[in-house]
Amino acid sequence: MSKKTDFYTPYKGPAGGWGALQSTTKHWLQSDNAVRNINTLLKTNQPHGFDCPGCAWGEKHDPAKIRFCENGAKAVNWEATSRKVDAAFMAEHSVSWLNTQSDYFLEYQGRLTEPMRYNRETDHYEAISWEQAYQHIADTLKAQSNPDNVAFYTSGRASNEAAFLYQLFARAYGTNNFPDCSNMCHEASGYALTSSIGIGKGTVEIDDFERADAVFVFGQNPGTNHPRMLETLKEVVQRGAHLFSFNTLHERGLERFQNPQNPIEMLTNGSKPTNTGYFCPKIGGDMAVVRGMVKVLIDLEAEAQKEGDAVFDHDFINEHTQGLDAYLEQVKQTPWAEILQQSGLTKEEITYTATVYANANSVIITWAMGITQHHHSVATIHEMVNLMALRGNLGKPGAGVCPVRGHSNVQGDRTMGINERPSQAFLDALEKRFDFTPPQEHGLAVVDTIRAMRDGKVGVFIALGGNFAAATPDTQATMHALTQCQLTVQISTKLNRSHLVTGTEAIILPCLGRTDIDHQEKGQQKVTVEDSFSMIHASGGVLEPLSKEQKSEPAIVAGLAAATLGNFPIDWMEAVGDYDIIREHIAAVVPGFNDFNQRILQDGGFYLGNSARERHWKTPANKVILHTHILPESILPKRAQDLLSDKTLIMQTLRSHDQYNTTIYGMNDRYRGIKGERKVVFINPADIQRLGFVEGQSVTLRSLWDDGVERKVSGFKLVPYSIPAGNIASYYPETNPLVPLDSHGEFSNTPTSKSIAIELEAYEEESNGIAVSSL
Ligand SMILES: Nc1nc2c(c(=O)[nH]1)N[C@H]1C(S)=C(S)[C@@H](COP(=O)(O)OP(=O)(O)OC[C@H]3O[C@@H](n4cnc5c(=O)[nH]c(N)nc54)[C@H](O)[C@@H]3O)O[C@H]1N2
Ligand SMILES: Nc1nc2c(c(=O)[nH]1)N[C@H]1C(S)=C(S)[C@@H](COP(=O)(O)OP(=O)(O)OC[C@H]3O[C@@H](n4cnc5c(=O)[nH]c(N)nc54)[C@H](O)[C@@H]3O)O[C@H]1N2
Ligand SMILES: [Mo]
Numbered sequence: 001m002s003k004k005t006d007f008y009t010p011y012k013g014p015a016g017g018w019g020a021l022q023s024t025t026k027h028w029l030q031s032d033n034a035v036r037n038i039n040t041l042l043k044t045n046q047p048h049g050f051d052c053p054g055c056a057w058g059e060k061h062d063p064a065k066i067r068f069c070e071n072g073a074k075a076v077n078w079e080a081t082s083r084k085v086d087a088a089f090m091a092e093h094s095v096s097w098l099n100t101q102s103d104y105f106l107e108y109q110g111r112l113t114e115p116m117r118y119n120r121e122t123d124h125y126e127a128i129s130w131e132q133a134y135q136h137i138a139d140t141l142k143a144q145s146n147p148d149n150v151a152f153y154t155s156g157r158a159s160n161e162a163a164f165l166y167q168l169f170a171r172a173y174g175t176n177n178f179p180d181c182s183n184m185c186h187e188a189s190g191y192a193l194t195s196s197i198g199i200g201k202g203t204v205e206i207d208d209f210e211r212a213d214a215v216f217v218f219g220q221n222p223g224t225n226h227p228r229m230l231e232t233l234k235e236v237v238q239r240g241a242h243l244f245s246f247n248t249l250h251e252r253g254l255e256r257f258q259n260p261q262n263p264i265e266m267l268t269n270g271s272k273p274t275n276t277g278y279f280c281p282k283i284g285g286d287m288a289v290v291r292g293m294v295k296v297l298i299d300l301e302a303e304a305q306k307e308g309d310a311v312f313d314h315d316f317i318n319e320h321t322q323g324l325d326a327y328l329e330q331v332k333q334t335p336w337a338e339i340l341q342q343s344g345l346t347k348e349e350i351t352y353t354a355t356v357y358a359n360a361n362s363v364i365i366t367w368a369m370g371i372t373q374h375h376h377s378v379a380t381i382h383e384m385v386n387l388m389a390l391r392g393n394l395g396k397p398g399a400g401v402c403p404v405r406g407h408s409n410v411q412g413d414r415t416m417g418i419n420e421r422p423s424q425a426f427l428d429a430l431e432k433r434f435d436f437t438p439p440q441e442h443g444l445a446v447v448d449t450i451r452a453m454r455d456g457k458v459g460v461f462i463a464l465g466g467n468f469a470a471a472t473p474d475t476q477a478t479m480h481a482l483t484q485c486q487l488t489v490q491i492s493t494k495l496n497r498s499h500l501v502t503g504t505e506a507i508i509l510p511c512l513g514r515t516d517i518d519h520q521e522k523g524q525q526k527v528t529v530e531d532s533f534s535m536i537h538a539s540g541g542v543l544e545p546l547s548k549e550q551k552s553e554p555a556i557v558a559g560l561a562a563a564t565l566g567n568f569p570i571d572w573m574e575a576v577g578d579y580d581i582i583r584e585h586i587a588a589v590v591p592g593f594n595d596f597n598q599r600i601l602q603d604g605g606f607y608l609g610n611s612a613r614e615r616h617w618k619t620p621a622n623k624v625i626l627h628t629h630i631l632p633e634s635i636l637p638k639r640a641q642d643l644l645s646d647k648t649l650i651m652q653t654l655r656s657h658d659q660y661n662t663t664i665y666g667m668n669d670r671y672r673g674i675k676g677e678r679k680v681v682f683i684n685p686a687d688i689q690r691l692g693f694v695e696g697q698s699v700t701l702r703s704l705w706d707d708g709v710e711r712k713v714s715g716f717k718l719v720p721y722s723i724p725a726g727n728i729a730s731y732y733p734e735t736n737p738l739v740p741l742d743s744h745g746e747f748s749n750t751p752t753s754k755s756i757a758i759e760l761e762a763y764e765e766e767s768n769g770i771a772v773s774s775l
Contacts, residue, residue, distance in 0.1 A: 005696035007677040008719050011252055011670055051529045051539035053079060053157055053514045054660070056405035057226045058206050058531035069227035071657070074665050078494075079513040080543055083110025085495045087127035090116060094123040099500045103470060103733070104664040106495045112510035113547035118502055125499075125508065130551070130559065133507050138563035140460060140487050140505075147174030147439070151449045151458045154180040154418045155466025156407025157514070159527030159539070161582045162553035163409075163416040165575070166464055168585075169561035171417075171427075172436060172569050176443030177458070178420045181466055182410050183446035184473075188372040188748035189403035190414070192381035196625050198618030199611050201411065203400035204364055205533050210235065211398030213360035214242035216353075218286055218384070219370015219754075223253010223671055224657045226368075226404055237275055242356050244277040246286060247370065248652065249682070249729060250722045252671035254278065279353065282344030282724045283650045284635030284755045286371055287380040289350060290387050291631055292339040294331045296354035297390060311358050316392030320615060323626035327386055330628045338631055344724050362398030363388070368406070370652070373754035375637045378747040379629035386626045394624060395615035405532045406661075408514075412530030415590060415608070420445045429589045434569035446472060447749050450741060453481035461503065462489040462560075464553065465511075469498040470662040473739035473751035474711070491556050496662060510550045516541040518552045521577030525552070528583070528600055530608065536593075537605025554579065637743050640757040643704040647691060649683075651701070652754040653732035653739070662733045669731075674719070681760070682721035682729040691760060695720050698765050701730070703738040704757040711738050714763045728758065 054072035089109065095118065098106065115133045116125040128136075144150060152170040154163060167178065182190070190200030197203070209215065209232045222229040230253065237243050245254045255278055281289050301311040317324055340347060357363060365384050371377060385394070385401065393399040405411050417426055420443040427438045444452055450472060452458040461468070461482065472478045482488060485503030492499070493513045499506070512518055518525040518541055526540040551559070558572035565572075575581040580597050587596040592608045599606040611618050619625050634641050636650070655661070656669035656678065667676045674680055681699065688695055700714040713735060723729060732753060743752045 007675050007717070008673045008680070009675075011673045048540070050514045050541050051408060051537065052076065053408050055226045055228075056408050056411060056532045057228045058533040058535050059228070060206050071224065071227050071660075074658075075660055076515060078107070078660070078663065078665060079111075080515045081110050082546060083108075084113045084546060085109045085111065086113045086547075087116060087125070090125035095125065095500050095502075096123055098495075102664070103497060103662055104667070106497065106500075107663050109495055111494060111546050111550070112492055112508055114510060114549040116508045118506035120504070128507070130549075133509060134559045134563035137462075137487070137489055137507060137560055141173060141564050144460065148177060148443070149458055150175055150460040150462065151177040151179055151444060151452070153449070153461065153463040153466060153468055154178065154413055155464065156181050156185075156405075156410025156413055158413055158464050158553055159409060159529060160412045160416050160536070160586065161527045161579050162464065162557060163413040163418050164586050164590075165554050165557040165561070165572075165582060167417040168430070168434070168570070169557055169565070171430060171438040172434070172561070172565055174439055176420055176422060176439050176441065177449065178418050178443055179446040179449040180410075180413065180418050181407060181471065182414060182418075183749065184373075184471060184751055184753070185369070185406050185410065186372055186403050187445075187750045188377035188381055188745055189367070191748050192378045192385065193401065193403070193612075195619070196382055196385045196627060197394060197401075197612040198616075200414070201534055201610060202402040202532060203394060203610055203613045204402045205607070205613075206232070208362075208364060208398050208400060210239075212236065212241055212362050212364045213398065214244065214356055214363045216244045216246065216357075216363065216365045217254065218246045218365065218367040219248075219372075220366060220368035220404060221247070221251045221253060221654070222404070223251060225406070225655060227253070229404065240275060242275045242277070242360065244279065244353055244356070246279050246281055246289060248280060248283050248723060248727060250278065250280065277353065277356075279345055279349055280722075280724060282342065283652050283727045284374050284376070285343040285345070287376060287383045287629075288339045288343035288631060289345055289353075290380070290383045291331055291334055292336070292343060292345070292347070292350035293354040293357060294328075294383075294387055294390065295334070295336070295339070296351050297358060297387075298328060298331065300354070300358050312390050313392030317389065320394075320617065320624050321389050321626055322621050322623040323628060327626045327628045330630065334631050342631065342635070357387070358391070362396060363391070363393045364398070364400055364402055366402040366404050368404045369654070370754060372403075372748070373745070373750055373752060374635060375743075375745055375752050375755060376629075376632050376635060377745045377750065379627075379632070382627040382629060385624070389624050389626060395613050400613065402532065408531075409529040411532060411534070412528070412536070415530055416586065417590070426589070433585065433588045436569050445749055447741060447744055447751065450474070450478050450481045453484050456484065459484075459486040459503075460489075461485050461487070462491075463498065464491050464557070465493075467496040467498045467662040469501040470496065470733045470736065473736055473743070473753070474741040475737040476711070477741050491553060494663070509556050510547070511556055512541065512545055512550050512552045514539060514541060515543050516545045516550070517543060520552070520555065520579070525579045526600070527554070527579065528605075534608040534610055535605050536600065536608055538600045552576075554582065635755050636757055637752065639706045639740075639742065640704050643706065644757060645759075647759050648704065649687065649726055649728045649758050649760065651728045651730060651735070651738070651756045651758045653735045653756070654729055656731055659731075672721075677717065678731050678734060679716045680719045680730065681716045682719050682723050684723050684725045684727070685720040686725050687728075688718055688720060693718055693760070693762070698763045699760045700763040701735070701738060702759050702761065703740065704759065705740040705743065707740070707742070709740075711740065713737055715765060716763075
């Protein structure tokens with residue numbers, strides 16, 4: 001039996017203090033161009049610099065402040081490397097050989113600096129001119145019998161300008177097939193909020209955090225994934241307002257935090273949590289938690305009424321909501337036993353949180369992937385909206401819902417029309433502006449795109465960023481599906497798995513990133529992005545590009561479009577010479593962007609507005625719809641349920657501190673105490689014992705699904721951790737082979753990356769097979 005335990009030691013320091021800066025410094029110094037990088041960083045999120053490619057957290061506009069965080073620093077630094085992946089590099093390494101290398105190795109090789117085409121005979125990528133690349137792709141597109149044979153993927157770093165051109169190109173070509181990273185991310189938030197409050201975005205602005213009496217953070221790890229949010233949360237605590245976290249794990253970044261830019265705190269190395277509460281529900285238990293809170297509120301309301309008082313905001317409920325009675329009836333009918341069993345919290349804990357909620361005049365709820373990547377995510381978010389509606393915590397100062405977005409412009413991409421289910425109003429606006437009828441039928445999102453590739457219905461795949469092969473579920477099935485394609489095209493900054501798992505033909509188009517200066521015919525260009533608070537701001541690069549052969553994303557999209565469609569429906573090359581022209585088109589099509597070119601000149605950008613914030617509900621009834629769902633018997637999809645046994649564990653897949661999605665910066669996970677290892681399983685010590693394992697032991701993880709396909713990964717080591725019994729956690733993307741393609745959220749179709757039924761068995765490293773570890 002293999003056993004190794006020297007790769008983990010519990011982390012004792014606070015999140016964000018010395019540890020953070022030491023790590024950042026190390027990343028600077030390891031880079032090839034440390035001085036250049038420090039200069040770069042200092043412009044991050046400043047009025048005249050570039051928007052941090054790290055996350056979508058917004059900022060209060062205050063030019064006096066330097067705004068970066070450790071993980072933003074890593075993201076910037078990673079992009080601003082001077083290492084190159086060019087044709088010479090590719091001549092040295094075959095695709096088969098590169099495929100045996102880790103994700104970390106691939107991205108570490110540097111920036112893609114010239115267009116390349118895969119030569120299947122030699123198994124190498126070779127240089128190709130931009131014209132040849134455009135022509136070849138255009139010829140392939142024009143030869144398709146049906147535009148729906150093509151899928152246009154988008155990852156959430158694409159700017160508004162790039163995204164708008166991209167969707168215009170795809171729709172003018174004839175398809176609404178827009179799989180995008182959002183399908184794997186906050187899709188449930190968009191769906192649930194649109195169907196309840198009439199807009200798929202959060203209703204709070206950054207200032208609301210200064211006024212909230214309580215902030216509830218659900219299923220989110222800001223210490224790693226949104227470090228700038230910690231500063232906001234710290235201010236909430238210091239003001240004496242309540243901060244409650246609901247997280248399956250004890251995440252250091254949430255338990256204690258301090259501002260890395262505050263030297264006094266760093267010297268004392270202390271942080272003082274007050275008014276804070278940390279609750280550890282079971283995986284998928286949040287809907288039960290919220291339902292329990294509402295059950296308590298119903299009792300509190302009954303008591304208050306006896307005194308002639310009220311806990312519910314009846315004015316709000318009467319004027320603004322629909323469906324209250326049915327919902328409350330459903331809550332009353334849900335037994336406490338079910339709530340406690342599914343949530344994993346005690347009745348006292350739930351009562352306490354409900355009481356704090358009832359006594360607060362304004363409450364903000366934030367959430368991220370711990371809520372959105374389950375089978376019942378939409379139902380859970382509806383439940384949260386219901387909770388908020390009961391006390392009018394929607395559209396009032398210091399209150400509201402706040403899905404904290406992931407990629408820095410994922411929200412903006414949706415606003416620009418990257419949506420396989422576009423609204424009729426959007427399509428009509430395109431038609432009016434560009435004088436053609438865009439395809440009216442809805443297209444394919446991520447999971448359906450993979451199915452369509454598998455079934456021979458999508459044969460051309462074009463990706464504006466991202467790493468489709470590694471980020472998507474069911475790795476074996478997805479990789480097979482990709483290889484069924486006739487042509488795969490990747491518009492990317494860095495080498496990743498998706499360049500190596502290809503269609504019969506494959507082309508890499510190297511693009512500029514946020515940090516790079518974008519020179520076009522009419523001079524240096526800026527792009528714009530939208531943060532989680534619907535603030536639109538400009539972003540301009542500050543570094544000279546590594547190579548003259550790299551092009552901006554808008555230029556590449558325009559090049560492809562011009563080669564395919566000529567000057568239809570716009571003069572693409574003219575638009576790309578001056579991005580003001582693209583923004584004029586956006587202003588004419590997308591509501592809220594009037595005077596776009598003038599308004600982005602304002603420091604700090606402009607606010608797009610949010611109808612729900614104004615208590616204007618764009619639902620069919622023009623009210624907040626209180627949706628009623630039965631608390632699911634099991635949080636797992638039906639197709640896993642019949643296979644469960646007392647050995648079954650439920651797994652969530654999450655991010656380490658040293659990664660950006662599929663980009664692995666390093667092998668440590670500081671706050672969780674992991675060093676030099678990514679193949680780990682966080683597990684409750686009682687489960688280690690119960691299942692007859694020992695800590696540090698190497699195991700195989702096998703997922704349960706009724707299709708008879710074996711899905712397993714091996715060589716993962718057991719790490720005893722504070723996690724509810726029956727739950728485990730492991731890193732993404734290494735665990736994506738375990739997520740069945742058909743295991744996705746109800747209504748959202750988001751892969752259930754946070755609730756997968758797993759069984760473990762001992763794994764003998766020495767003796768057998770090749771685990772899926774090269775991912
Ligand atoms: N540095 C860095 N920043 C990033 C990213 C990155 O990879 N690296 N990714 C970006 C992207 S695209 C996104 S979407 C965001 C992701 O941001 P997060 O959502 O914070 O990312 P995850 O690592 O998936 O963390 C999920 C958190 O939810 C908890 N959790 C899991 N399941 C449950 C559950 O059922 N209930 C509750 N209450 N908690 C649960 C986990 O313990 C974990 O703390 O971050 C963005 N920012
Ligand atoms: N099991 C599991 N799976 C998950 C998740 C999970 O929690 N668990 N999370 C899901 C989530 S929330 C998301 S958002 C997706 C992420 O899915 P993606 O967005 O597809 O993946 P990323 O890893 O962010 O993409 C990284 C690649 O983007 C390219 N890139 C970086 N910057 C730029 C740029 O400026 N322009 C262009 N054109 N390319 C660029 C680089 O080549 C880099 O290799 O993964 C999802 N998959
Ligand atoms: Mo995401």
